[in-house]
Amino acid sequence: MSKQLHEIKFELKAHNPTDFVADFAHFGVVGSGDMEVIVEQKDLAGAVMVKIVTPVTGYDEVWRRVLERFVNDTGVANASLEINDNNATPVVVSLRLRQALSEID
Amino acid sequence: MKETRKWDTRKADYLERMSGVASYINNGKVVTAEDTINVLEAVIRPFDRVNIEGNNQKQADFLAEALIKCDTQRIHDLHMVQSAVPLPVHLDMFEVGIAKKLDFAYGGPMGGRVAEAIKEGKLELGAIHTYLELFARYFIDLTPRVSLICAYEGDADGNLYTGFNTEDTPAIVEATKFSQGIVIAQVNKLVDKVSRVDIPGEWVDIVIESPKPFFLEPLFTRDPANITDTQVLMAMMAIKGIYGEYGVKRLNHGIGFNTAAIELLLPTYGEELGLKGKICTEFALNPHPTMIPAIESGWVESIHSFGGELGMQKYCEARGDVFFLGPDGTMRSNRAFSQTAGHYACDMFIGGTLQIDKYGNSSTATASRVAGFGGAPNMGCDAKGRRHPSDAWLKCGAEFTSQSEYLGPMPRGKRLVVQMLETFGEKMVPSFVDELDAWQLAKNANLDLPPVMIYADDLTHILTEEGIAFMHKCQSLEERMAAIRGVAGFTDVGLAAKAAETKALRDKGIIKTPEDLGIDRDRANRSLLAAKSVRELVDWSDGLYDPPARFRNW
Numbered sequence: 001m002s003k004q005l006h007e008i009k010f011e012l013k014a015h016n017p018t019d020f021v022a023d024f025a026h027f028g029v030v031g032s033g034d035m036e037v038i039v040e041q042k043d044l045a046g047a048v049m050v051k052i053v054t055p056v057t058g059y060d061e062v063w064r065r066v067l068e069r070f071v072n073d074t075g076v077a078n079a080s081l082e083i084n085d086n087n088a089t090p091v092v093v094s095l096r097l098r099q100a101l102s103e104i105d
Numbered sequence: 106m107k108e109t110r111k112w113d114t115r116k117a118d119y120l121e122r123m124s125g126v127a128s129y130i131n132n133g134k135v136v137t138a139e140d141t142i143n144v145l146e147a148v149i150r151p152f153d154r155v156n157i158e159g160n161n162q163k164q165a166d167f168l169a170e171a172l173i174k175c176d177t178q179r180i181h182d183l184h185m186v187q188s189a190v191p192l193p194v195h196l197d198m199f200e201v202g203i204a205k206k207l208d209f210a211y212g213g214p215m216g217g218r219v220a221e222a223i224k225e226g227k228l229e230l231g232a233i234h235t236y237l238e239l240f241a242r243y244f245i246d247l248t249p250r251v252s253l254i255c256a257y258e259g260d261a262d263g264n265l266y267t268g269f270n271t272e273d274t275p276a277i278v279e280a281t282k283f284s285q286g287i288v289i290a291q292v293n294k295l296v297d298k299v300s301r302v303d304i305p306g307e308w309v310d311i312v313i314e315s316p317k318p319f320f321l322e323p324l325f326t327r328d329p330a331n332i333t334d335t336q337v338l339m340a341m342m343a344i345k346g347i348y349g350e351y352g353v354k355r356l357n358h359g360i361g362f363n364t365a366a367i368e369l370l371l372p373t374y375g376e377e378l379g380l381k382g383k384i385c386t387e388f389a390l391n392p393h394p395t396m397i398p399a400i401e402s403g404w405v406e407s408i409h410s411f412g413g414e415l416g417m418q419k420y421c422e423a424r425g426d427v428f429f430l431g432p433d434g435t436m437r438s439n440r441a442f443s444q445t446a447g448h449y450a451c452d453m454f455i456g457g458t459l460q461i462d463k464y465g466n467s468s469t470a471t472a473s474r475v476a477g478f479g480g481a482p483n484m485g486c487d488a489k490g491r492r493h494p495s496d497a498w499l500k501c502g503a504e505f506t507s508q509s510e511y512l513g514p515m516p517r518g519k520r521l522v523v524q525m526l527e528t529f530g531e532k533m534v535p536s537f538v539d540e541l542d543a544w545q546l547a548k549n550a551n552l553d554l555p556p557v558m559i560y561a562d563d564l565t566h567i568l569t570e571e572g573i574a575f576m577h578k579c580q581s582l583e584e585r586m587a588a589i590r591g592v593a594g595f596t597d598v599g600l601a602a603k604a605a606e607t608k609a610l611r612d613k614g615i616i617k618t619p620e621d622l623g624i625d626r627d628r629a630n631r632s633l634l635a636a637k638s639v640r641e642l643v644d645w646s647d648g649l650y651d652p653p654a655r656f657r658n659w
Contacts, residue, residue, distance in 0.1 A: 056532075056533055059533060062595045065595055065600065066595055087531070087532055089527060089529040089530075090528065090529060090595045091527055091528065091529070091570040091594070092333075092335065095334060098626070102627070
C-alpha cells in the first residue's frame with residue numbers, strides 16, 4: 001500500500017548567519033514518528049534551502065516555523081536541508097536537526 | 106405520622122430469590138460452572154441494579170459471559186452499576202437488551218461503543234464517575250442488588266482470596282451484602298482452605314469455579330524500549346523543575362511513558378541531583394515494573410496499590426518493606442483505599458492527557474468515545490477536605506497567591522497537579538486546542554456536561570518539551586492563557602503566543618524552559634534511563650519480575 005507523499009520547499013535566512021562548514025551530514029532514520037535529514041554545503045548567498053518530503057499534509061506553515069526557529073537559533077547558512085519525514089512531531093524535528101549539526105562539531 | 110409497613114422486605118426478597126437456587130447448590134455455597142446461567146436467571150430480576158466486577162485491570166469475565174446467555178424474557182433492562190466496561194461482552198449486554206442503563210467510571214477500549222449505544226438509544230447513561238465517586242454512590246443511591254465478582258480462590262463456605270488483585274472487591278461486596286443483596290463469585294480455584302480470607306464467607310452467597318482464570322490486563326506495564334529522547338528531556342525537567350523544586354515526597358504517577366521515564370531517571374539523574382531521600386519516598390501507585398530500578402536503588406519507602414500488575418506479584422512479595430502484604434505473605438491491593446490515599450495523602454499527581462484547552466482544562470475524551478477517566482480526577486484535583494500540612498503542599502499554596510481573593514490572609518496549602526504532555530501527539534495531532542473535543546462528545550452523546558478530566562482551577566503545572574508553566578502563580582485567566590500559549594509550541598494555540606509576553610512570564614518565573622532550569626538538552630537521551638528494556642527490568646529485579654509474554658522479546 002503506497003501512500004501519497006507531499007513535498008514542501010522553501011528558503012530561509014538566519015538573522016546572524018554562520019556558514020555550514022562540513023560538506024555533508026546525515027542524521028536520523030525514517031522510522032515511524034521519526035525522520036532523517038541530509039545537510040549539504042551549498043553556496044546560496046547565506047540562505048538555507050529546505051526540502052521536506054512527508055506523508056502529512058496541512059502543516060506547511062508549522063514546518064516553516066520549526067525550521068525558522070532552528071535556522072535562527074543555530075545561524076546555519078549556505079546549506080541545503082533535505083528532510084525525509086515519517087510523521088515526526090516538531091520536537092523530534094528540532095532534535096534531529098540539532099543532532100545533525102552537532103555531528104560535525 | 107408513624108408509618109405502618111414491613112421493614113424487612115429486602116431480607117424477604119433475598120430469601121425468596123435464594124430459594125430458587127437451592128437445587129443447584131451441591132456443597133456449602135458451591136455451584137458448578139454448568140449451572141451458572143440457571144443460577145443467574147433465578148436470582149436476577151428485570152430492572153435490577155447489577156454489578157459485574159471489573160476495572161482497568163481484573164474482570165469477572167466468566168460471569169459476564171454467562172449473564173449475556175441468559176433468557177432475555179427473564180432478565181432484561183438491568184441497570185449496570187460497575188467500575189468499567191472494557192470488554193465487548195459489557196456492551197453486547199445493551200445490544201441484546203439484558204441491560205438498559207449504565208453508571209460507570211471507565212470505558213477503555215469500548216469507549217466508542219458506549220457512545221454509539223447511547224446514540225442508538227440502546228444505552229441510557231446514568232453518569233460517568235470516578236472510581237471513588239461510584240463506590241460512594243454504591244452506599245447511597247446506586248446500591249447493587251446482585252454483584253458478580255471474581256477471586257483467585259474460594260472455599261465451600263464462601264471465603265474468598267482476592268490477594269494481589271483485591272482491587273474493587275471489598276467495596277462492591279460490602280455495599281451489596283449489607284443491603285441484603287446477593288453476591289456471586291467466580292473463582293480461579295476451589296480450595297479446602299483459602300490462602301487468606303480477603304472476603305469473609307458470610308458475605309458471599311455462591312461460589313463457582315470458572316473454567317479459566319479471570320482476565321487481567323497489564324495496563325500499567327510500559328516497555329522502556331519505547332521511551333523517546335523527548336520523554337527523557339521532559340522527565341529531566343519534571344525531576345529538576347518540579348519534584349526537586351517542591352521536595353515532593355508523597356505522590357501518584359499516572360499511566361504512560363512520560364511518568365515511566367521519570368521512574369527510570371530517579372536512580373540516574375535524580376541521584377546525580379542529590380534528590381534521593383528528598384523526593385519520591387511514598388506512593389499511591391500500581392506496581393509499575395518501571396519502578397523496579399528506583400526501588401532496588403533504595404529510593405522508595407512505601408507503595409500502596411489500587412490493583413495488582415500482571416507479572417509483578419513475586420517481586421512485590423519479596424519487597425515486603427515497600428508493598429502492603431498480608432500475614433500470608435502476599436500483597437493485597439485495594440482500590441477504594443488507594444484512591445482515598447491518592448486523594449488525601451499525596452502531595453502531587455502527575456500524568457498525561459490527550460488535550461488541554463486554551464484555559465487549561467484537560468480531557469482524554471474524543472468526539473466519538475465515552476471513555477471515562479477511572480481514578481485520575483480523584484488525584485488530579487486539589488483535595489478540598491485536606492487539613493494536614495507538608496512542605497510541598499505548603500509551598501505550592503504559598504505560591505497560589507490569588508487564593509487570597511477568597512481567603513483573605515488565611516494560609517492554605519495546595520496539591521501539585523501536573524499535566525505532562527508533548528505539544529503534538531501521535532500523527533501530529535495537536536495537544537493544545539481552542540476547544541476540547543469533549544464539547545462535541547457532550548453533544549453527540551447527549552451528556553449534561555463535557556467530560557473533563559482535570560479542571561483548570563485544579564491544575565498547577567503544565568509540562569511540555571518547551572518548558573513548565575506554573576499555572577497557580579498566575580493572577581488572572583488572561584495570564585494563565587498566556588502561560589499556556591508560552592509552552593504550547595507550534596500548535597495553533599502556541600503560535601498565538603507573543604514573544605514579549607512569554608519573555609515577561611519567564612522573568613516572573615511563571616514559565617521555565619529547559620535552559621532556565623539549567624538542563625543540558627544534549628544529555629537528554631535514552632542512555633540516562635536506568636533500564637532500557639523489559640529484559641533489564643527483569644535483571645534489576647533479580648529475576649523476580651515475570652513479564653507477560655507480549656513484553657518478552659528475548
